[in-house]
Amino acid sequence: MRFPISIVGAGTAGLIAARRLGELGFSPTVYDQKRVLGVPVRASGILSLSGITRLGIDYSGCETNRLHGAKIYAGRSVLRIRSKSPMAVVLDRKKLSDACYDQAQASGAKVVTGKRLTGHALDELAGRGVVVGADGAVSSVARHFGFGEIGRFAVTYKAEYEVEASESGMVELFFDNRNYPGLFGWTCPNRKDLLEVGVGLYSGNGNARAAFDRLIKTEQIASVIGSRRPVDHGASMIPMRMRKSIVDEGRRVVLIGDAAGQVKATTGGGIIFGGSAALMAANAIARNADDGTALSDYEREFRRAYGLDLSMHYMINKVYSSLGTKGMEKIVSVMNLLGLDRFLSAYGDMDRPSLILKRFFLRGLIR
Numbered sequence: 103m104r105f106p107i108s109i110v111g112a113g114t115a116g117l118i119a120a121r122r123l124g125e126l127g128f129s130p131t132v133y134d135q136k137r138v139l140g141v142p143v144r145a146s147g148i149l150s151l152s153g154i155t156r157l158g159i160d161y162s163g164c165e166t167n168r169l170h171g172a173k174i175y176a177g178r179s180v181l182r183i184r185s186k187s188p189m190a191v192v193l194d195r196k197k198l199s200d201a202c203y204d205q206a207q208a209s210g211a212k213v214v215t216g217k218r219l220t221g222h223a224l225d226e227l228a229g230r231g232v233v234v235g236a237d238g239a240v241s242s243v244a245r246h247f248g249f250g251e252i253g254r255f256a257v258t259y260k261a262e263y264e265v266e267a268s269e270s271g272m273v274e275l276f277f278d279n280r281n282y283p284g285l286f287g288w289t290c291p292n293r294k295d296l297l298e299v300g301v302g303l304y305s306g307n308g309n310a311r312a313a314f315d316r317l318i319k320t321e322q323i324a325s326v327i328g329s330r331r332p333v334d335h336g337a338s339m340i341p342m343r344m345r346k347s348i349v350d351e352g353r354r355v356v357l358i359g360d361a362a363g364q365v366k367a368t369t370g371g372g373i374i375f376g377g378s379a380a381l382m383a384a385n386a387i388a389r390n391a392d393d394g395t396a397l398s399d400y401e402r403e404f405r406r407a408y409g410l411d412l413s414m415h416y417m418i419n420k421v422y423s424s425l426g427t428k429g430m431e432k433i434v435s436v437m438n439l440l441g442l443d444r445f446l447s448a449y450g451d452m453d454r455p456s457l458i459l460k461r462f463f464l465r466g467l468i469r
C-alpha cells in the first residue's frame with residue numbers, strides 16, 4: 103500500500119532518510135522551516151571514516167581535513183591518542199548539507215523550504231500517511247505527539263579563528279568539570295589555517311558563552327589564537343540521551359536523529375547514529391508499505407545495532423561528569439600507565455565503545 107511520507111526537518115538525518123526512500127521507489131516530501139538549508143553553521147563536522155562510509159553520502163567535495171587522533175587534557179595530565187592512518191574526517195557542514203540535499207533530490211524526494219510544521223498541520227500529515235520527525239534537538243514533532251522527554255541537554259558555544267593549529271591532524275579536548283561541567287572544551291583544525299574552538303556543558307549548569315570566554319583565556323588557547331577575532335561564532339544545543347520511545351505505531355510517527363536523541367553523550371556527535379537511524383527508518387517504512395510490517399521494526403533494529411553503544415557513551419559521560427579535576431587527572435594518568443594510549447591508538451573506535459571492549463578482551467591490553 104502506498105501512502106504519503108512527510109519528513110519534518112531537512113538536516114542530515116531528514117535528508118538521508120529522504121534519499122533512501124527515494125532509492126526504494128518512494129516520493130517523500132521533506133519540509134524545513136529554514137529558507138536556506140545548512141546555515142548558520144553552529145556544529146562541527148568531525149566524522150569517523152568508517153561511519154561516514156556506511157551512510158553512503160558522497161562527501162568528496164566537503165572534506166577539509168583528516169584527523170589522526172586526539173590530545174586529552176585533564177588538570178596536569180595529558181593522554182595522546184594518535185594512529186598512523188586517519189581516524190576521522192572533518193567536513194564543511196554547509197557543503198555536507200548541500201551534498202545530502204542534492205542526493206535526496208536526485209533520488210526523487212521533494213524538499214520544501216521556508217515551511218515550519220506544527221500542531222494541526224502535523225495531525226493532517228499523520229492522518230494521511232507516515233510522519234518522520236527529523237526536526238532536531240527541540241523537536242516539535244516529538245512534543246506534539248507526546249513522545250517522552252530527552253531529559254538531558256548540553257549547551258555549546260563555538261568559534262572559528264584564522265590561525266594554524268599546533269598540530270594539524272589532532273583535536274584537543276580539555277576536561278574540567280569546574281569550568282565545563284558535563285562535557286569539555288575543544289579545538290579542531292577545521293582546515294590547515296582555520297581553528298575551531300568550542301565548549302559544551304550540561305544545560306542548567308552555567309552559561310556556554312561565559313565558559314567559552316574562560317576557555318579562550320587559558321594558556322593553551324590564548325597562546326594559539328592571540329588577539330585574533332573569530333570569523334564565525336554562535337551557540338547551539340545537543341541532546342545527551344535517547345528518548346525512551348521513538349515510534350508511535352498508532353499515529354504512524356517515527357523520530358530520527360537529534361529529535362530521537364541519537365547522539366553520543368561522550369562527544370555530542372550525532373551525524374553517524376542519526377544517519378544510520380535514518381536509513382533504518384526508511385527501510386522500515388518501505389517494508390510497512392510493501393507488506394504491512396510494523397514501523398516499530400525500525401526501533402527494534404536500531405536498539406539492537408546501536409543501543410548498547412549509546413548507553414555506553416551515556417554511562418562514560420555520567421562517570422566523567424561526576425569527577426573533580428584531581429579524579430580526571432588520575433584517570434588519565436592511569437590510562438597512560440596501563441598503555442591505554444597505545445591500545446586506543448591502534449584499536450580505538452570513535453563511535454562504538456562496545457567494539458573497543460571486544461578488541462580489548464580479544465587481543466589483550468599490552469601485547
Ligand SMILES: Cc1cc2nc3c(=O)[nH]c(=O)nc-3n(C[C@H](O)[C@H](O)[C@H](O)COP(=O)(O)OP(=O)(O)OC[C@H]3O[C@@H](n4cnc5c(N)ncnc54)[C@H](O)[C@@H]3O)c2cc1C
Nearest residue numbers: 111113114115135145146148219237238359360371372373
Ligand atoms: C557544537 C556542536 C558540535 C557538533 N559536532 C559534531 C561533530 O563533530 N560530529 C557529529 O557527528 N555531530 C556533531 N554535532 C551534532 C550534529 O550536529 C547533530 O547530531 C546533527 O546535526 C543532527 O542532525 P538532525 O538532522 O537530526 O537535526 P538538525 O541538523 O538539527 O536538523 C533539524 C532541521 O529541522 C528543521 N526544523 C526544526 N523544527 C521544524 C519544524 N517544526 N518544521 C520544519 N522544520 C523544522 C530545522 O530548521 C533543521 O534544519 C555537533 C553539534 C553541536 C551543537
